[in-house]
Amino acid sequence: MSLVSLHEVSAEVKLGNGQSLRTVDNVSLNLEAGRTYSLVGKSGSGKTSLASIIGLLNSSYTGQFTYQGLEVASLRDSRKSALRAESIGFVFQNYSLIKHLNVFENVELALMYMSSRPSSKARKRQVQYALSQVGLEDRMNESPGRLSGGEQQRVAIARALVTRPQLIICDEPTGALDTVTSEQIVAILQQLVNEYGSTLLLVTHDPDLADTCDEKFVMSRGRIVNATNVT
Numbered sequence: 001m002s003l004v005s006l007h008e009v010s011a012e013v014k015l016g017n018g019q020s021l022r023t024v025d026n027v028s029l030n031l032e033a034g035r036t037y038s039l040v041g042k043s044g045s046g047k048t049s050l051a052s053i054i055g056l057l058n059s060s061y062t063g064q065f066t067y068q069g070l071e072v073a074s075l076r077d078s079r080k081s082a083l084r085a086e087s088i089g090f091v092f093q094n095y096s097l098i099k100h101l102n103v104f105e106n107v108e109l110a111l112m113y114m115s116s117r118p119s120s121k122a123r124k125r126q127v128q129y130a131l132s133q134v135g136l137e138d139r140m141n142e143s144p145g146r147l148s149g150g151e152q153q154r155v156a157i158a159r160a161l162v163t164r165p166q167l168i169i170c171d172e173p174t175g176a177l178d179t180v181t182s183e184q185i186v187a188i189l190q191q192l193v194n195e196y197g198s199t200l201l202l203v204t205h206d207p208d209l210a211d212t213c214d215e216k217f218v219m220s221r222g223r224i225v226n227a228t229n230v231t
């Protein structure tokens with residue numbers, strides 16, 4: 001059974017002028033457990049729109065979408081939120097860390113949303129471990145604003161992985177970083193995804209980053225126009 005299975009999925013947004021724009025157009029794909037996938041395509045091709053459906057962030061679609069064998073359309077919002085908190089980790093371009101929480105608290109937050117929230121002692125152990133994995137255990141008490149872009153993204157990776165999610169969705173995770181830092185971030189990501197056995201969906205403009213994944217999906221005008229096995 002695939003972790004994610006989409007069959008003829010489409011989505012639209014309503015534009016200000018009353019017209020609709022099809023952002024995802026008849027997409028069918030499977031994501032298997034433990035494999036890594038990139039999603040590439042020009043700006044506006046629909047990558048983020050598709051990733052937000054797969055990440056259970058947008059339920060306004062037609063077609064069939066199953067996650068862990070569950071028909072997503074039939075799940076209540078509360079069940080979808082719980083599923084997302086427990087089994088999906090997100091990393092975005094702008095890090096999306098909370099400024100008034102320190103590094104430890106930002107990572108811990110991911111555990112607070114779990115329905116089976118670990119004890120305070122277990123949370124401490126898990127957060128410390130996740131931060132050590134990204135080399136930031138000695139910056140736990142700092143405010144994110146005092147960290148460099150690459151360091152903030154490493155915190156975001158620790159936050160995405162601390163729940164040991166089955167799926168990690170990264171949307172342009174290196175978009176705001178220089179080339180050397182980007183390569184380091186992707187190396188950390190790939191190593192941890194491998195170690196945790198998670199499935200990775202990496203949305204990127206960068207062909208070199210895309211080639212670090214097992215499989216590549218190319219999007220154009222909302223459609224998957226090409227799917228390639230890289231390895």
Ligand SMILES: Nc1ncnc2c1ncn2[C@@H]1O[C@H](COP(=O)(O)OP(=O)(O)OP(=O)(O)O)[C@@H](O)[C@H]1O
Binds near residue numbers: 015022044048049050
């Ligand atoms: N809420 C919205 N309102 C209006 N248009 C939208 C909305 N969301 C997405 N779009 C449009 O849908 C299309 C697909 O957008 P999407 O963000 O998914 O593309 P993308 O491939 O991720 O682009 P980028 O690489 O620039 O992030 C674009 O033309 C975008 O302008």
